[in-house]
Amino acid sequence: MKRSSINNNSEKVFRLASTVAAVLAALMVVLIIIFMLLPSLKALVKIPLRELFTTRWNPEGYSKSSWGILPFLAGSLWTTIIALAISIPISFLAAIFSTQFLPATFRPITDLFFSILAGIPSVIMGFLALTAIAPLLAKTFNLPSGLTMLNGGITLAIMVLPTMVSVLTDSFQKIPQIYKEGALALGASKWQAAIGVLFQFVKPAFISSILLSFGRAIGETMAVIMAVGNVAMIPTSPLQPGETMTGALAIEMPEAVANSLHYNALFLIGFILLIIALLVNYLSGLITSKVRVEIQ
Amino acid sequence: MLNEKISEISSLLSEMGGLVEDDIVRCVRTLVEKDPSEADSVINELEPRINALEKQIDEECLITLARYQPVAHDLRRIVAVLKIDKDLERMGDHCENIARRAKEIIKEPLLKPLIDIPRMAETAQEITRQALDSFFKEDTQLARECIDKDILVDELQEQIIRELISYVLADPSTMNKALDLIFTSKDLERISDLATNIGEETFFLVEGSDIRHLGPKDQKE
Amino acid sequence: MLNEKISEISSLLSEMGGLVEDDIVRCVRTLVEKDPSEADSVINELEPRINALEKQIDEECLITLARYQPVAHDLRRIVAVLKIDKDLERMGDHCENIARRAKEIIKEPLLKPLIDIPRMAETAQEITRQALDSFFKEDTQLARECIDKDILVDELQEQIIRELISYVLADPSTMNKALDLIFTSKDLERISDLATNIGEETFFLVEGSDIRHLGPKDQKE
Amino acid sequence: MALKIEARDVSVFFGNNQILHNINLGIEERAVTAIIGPSGCGKTTFLRTLNRLNDLSSDFRLQGDILLSNENIYGIDPILLRRRVGMVFQKPNPFPMSIFDNVAYGLRLQGIKDKETIQDKVKTALTAAGLWQEVSNRLNSNAFDLSGGQQQRLCIARAIAVDPEVLLMDEPTSALDPAATSKVEELILALKKNYTIVLVTHNMYQAARVSDFTAFFLNGYLVEFDTTDTIFTNPKDERTQRYVTGKFG
């Protein structure tokens, strides 16, 4: 009897501590939103919405500052879309190869390689873009500098590849063997089984992995800074330089005076990034949870 | 699957019952119509068919038990059939006895006009039919009726024996013939007794209770 | 579980067999020793116990089939037991008949010294014991032997009937007594015949083949 | 009756392990042949050898011959072989598509494009699988919405839609509840009129109920092969006897 009351204490402490931790975590979510929102609102009050969607960004202009974020939006979109265009087919094919055609004994090694690829710090990827990919592009396309949208796109493609591959291989691997064998037993080839049947299972994960990669690519900072040249203009071809939203933040924020309009405007860009990230994650979560229900 | 097997077995049993009824009629008809061909068909046709059916039914029951693992009502039915086909087969044996004996009897003129023995046979046949009917229809009312009818057969048998003894006392040389008829009546009595067993199986099947050794049989015998 | 049930059933059957053997000995002993108390114990003690055992064995078999779903050898054993206990029960019935009749017979002096009837009884008892033995030991050799012995019983019966007929021819007033003895021998013949059925079940059990209606029985009867 | 499949002295190895030892077995046409035996005795391995599904394991090796209608299965393209020898698995494995597309899948694989042909064949297969009545008004809903038993019958429909000659079934009811199991068992009995069926089952009683022939495997050996009636009432081999009476292990 006595013992059981001791027990109850340990249980109560345990329960209380974890609840407190959860509340703390929840509090952080709220704080992030508040502290991102407040300066952004200040910026929105000062800067007319119309002006945001112009092509000129000049916060410290002599006569008049201009706050057009379109160059950054364009830079982010260019790099992100190039990255996805490259990484989607590659990761899809790589995932099929590693799950369907590679002997199972290789799979842990594969997983490790992709996990390592995902773990390469973004500065190192940026370093690579700067020292390996850009010179190659410059040579190939005969450009003065390889620091272009394409360079950023390729770098980002490599960076999101492991996420996509691992989401895809995970969901390919979760498909019970009997579905593959079911297709083979009906006279399908391995490729037909993978594309016709197994891919049906993977579809939602596929879409969600694209969304996730989109979020990652658009939010990536250091690698992109080092890859794209950072010129606040709207690139009209992948072979032109540009600057992304994240790049603008990382480069200008350290110099911005606290609570100035510049500072607040940069927070506004950050807030836009936050919204995009939340949206993308929310959508991909929606898809995955729907899949969970279906598989049950 | 099980249902099909059970109805297959039922129809085999019903066929066997039909043959046995036939058997009873024909073995006695040999006596009445003095027609040895009836006896021959009992001995050479019916009897082997009845025996074969018993084997077949047993086999089917065994296979059904092994393959379909029946329980409850289905199981009681199979067990009852295993018992009933044995009764029917023994009834067939008695008929064969009657037929063989009849062939001897009709070689000489009869001791007296046959009245009671055909009546016994008719009653036995009726009991058999009713008993089987009661089994197939799961009708305990009918089963009770046919079991009760067995007394009639017993009475007829006693009457026949009494009468035949008086014949023998009057003329000892009829002894052999009288004995044959007495044996015949005894066979018929056994047939009817076996038929009532079938009725008892109906009770077992329908009510799950065993009325054997409780019915009127116990009170007499 | 199943094994225990089966050995439980076997021991019940063996008990029943013992009672029936006893039954055969004692109903005939009534005649030999002119002791009505033997007959009474057959009628009032043994017979009810045998009947009760049949019901119990059937019940146990039914429960075993329902609960343990035996197949193959186990199943054949249960089915065989269902057949055998019916045989034993009918053997008991015949013993009761003998006992009842014996009580009447011994009220008056015997027609002739009893020699063949005790011998028949002994043989019948022996066949019964051997048949059950063969079943429990799954010994088809033994089963064949006891089935073959049935011929002895048949011969003895014929001999008895012939003898008794000659008595009656000599003195028709012995008719009633003679008839009683004839019926007694007939009962013993049935007992032995039923006992051979048990032997046949041994074949069914051991070899899975049904030798019924193939054995010597078919060739005679 | 004719033999549809014949295994002649078949031995199977995975790497250095011999899983099956000299199996000789003739599978009767238009009948149900059940394969029973304790876990790990090689039932599934034998079954999957018949449509060369084991070939997918790199360390699989076969000795002996397997004939399908007197033709060595290793002389047939595995993809064509698998169209002639359909398979139903232990767990229902409908594809994540509509009910209709599941059944049509095999047909489309064969290159059949004509809509009407496909529709006809899907209907026929679903009817044969006893599922038409239950699903005809929702052919376009997802196959995963069906109950487990219906899913398994859908898989059977999918297998028979391509008109195979043989149906291999590996414990097709082991994931189903009793009611669904008895439906599938009835279906198997109905299908044997048109197909040769090989049924692996853990459940001895199921073999007893639905099969015409039964093969008893033990440790990779074929111990006894006979009619189901005989195996369950009067097996010849002492080990079969022990297995079917549950006195094993």
Place this chain on the structure above:
Amino acid sequence: MALKIEARDVSVFFGNNQILHNINLGIEERAVTAIIGPSGCGKTTFLRTLNRLNDLSSDFRLQGDILLSNENIYGIDPILLRRRVGMVFQKPNPFPMSIFDNVAYGLRLQGIKDKETIQDKVKTALTAAGLWQEVSNRLNSNAFDLSGGQQQRLCIARAIAVDPEVLLMDEPTSALDPAATSKVEELILALKKNYTIVLVTHNMYQAARVSDFTAFFLNGYLVEFDTTDTIFTNPKDERTQRYVTGKFG
């Protein structure tokens, strides 16, 4: 014989769904009571009500009384109740510890520290579960290294180590192969000499083989409750008859 557990007019709700309807059932001491019925009829729910495991679901609600040795189980601390009413689950669920620690776990929870006492009790429990011989020489190896059947017997040993009065078993053999199943069944028969056992089973034949009493549930109602002999040879209710003869659904 005395009643160990008595359910009086028990109704169970999950949220707004009534899962069990007015169940009245007396569970005999030192006997095996089987609960059978089609999938979803409420067998598991009833069983888990007896040790208040359903209380873990927030939307669980009970009406009526359940008495354990004439004491209302809602008057007992659930933790103490569960020590008196042990449970064995559908799938073997040994803890990821050594064999010894698995069996000792419940004892240690009770605060028993003395090594010898624990050792004695572990040995007794393993012996009672018929596992001592097989594992005595490797008590320290991981419980996961045992075969499925051994694991399930280990779980039984773990449950009986704390000397419960009642053992609840929810389809304890449904994840086992036939050989392991029959071992567990034998164990159940041996255990009933000392414990009151309530056995939920999908497998009618299992109920027939091992139980003394059988309760047939249907759609949350108790249809019939009688000795197993009667239920399987001569059930009174037409629905029981249909269920045990497999003519259901």
Place this chain on the structure above:
Amino acid sequence: MKKRSDSFWVLLSAICYFSAVVFVIFVAVHLLRLSDGKLSLSFLFTNPDDGMTKGGVFSPLFGSIYLTLWVLVLSAPVGVLAGVYFAEFAPDNPITRILRNAIRTLSGVPAIVFGLFGLAFFVRMMNLGLSLLASALTLSIMNLPVIITTTEEALRLVPNSQKEAAIALGANSWEVWRDVSVKYASSGILSGIFLALSRALGETAPILLTGVVFYQPTVTLNPMHTFMAMPYHIFILATQHSKPTEALPIAAAAGFVLLILVLLARIFAFLYNRRVQRWL
């Protein structure tokens, strides 16, 4: 016909797959090649020198590791406990569902946004100034979702049957957690923590705005101080240096060191993760 096109696709997918694998090796080789023999043990233990054109990476290396320790201490307990709450105690109602999703969603928020938040909240609002603590807190917040989610997932993978077994033996929820859940989930939780640490080691953007400085040759244990960190050091050397040809080999060498550090954390995470899978 069909077969040929099949093998074409299979070949193509093999190329895609292997190019990814080869790329990892290429990164290491590329860094090694560019580092031009700068790597040595003393490289690790000497401070940058001569306008960062000479010397080693001691102070940034120390900064990174010290920072990571702080992150570990700050984020692991809270993250794990919060994960426990969501897996074990959270009632199933809209509020907890929203919270859980909000936390999960945070894991996709770009690192730079966390940097902005850290700047606004820790540096300015909490008045921590540019400091290691502000950076550590920022990284901790960034890592919380990772740890919470992996903990929760790992705990969800604990078979319910196991927990019920313990409950049925009379264990309370703390005992269930201590005796059963931890055994199953510890690998998964550790894997999550290592994953978080590898991120803390490699991220630049969040610390960029909260405390990292580009040159500070003295190391201090005072968390209120600014600090150097490997990723930022590499960034500076590679892009902001006035003498690129001299700085580049050092940047590459430092990159290689960072790569190895991050990969070690990753490999631990990976190995623990595989242990989790083995349990299942």
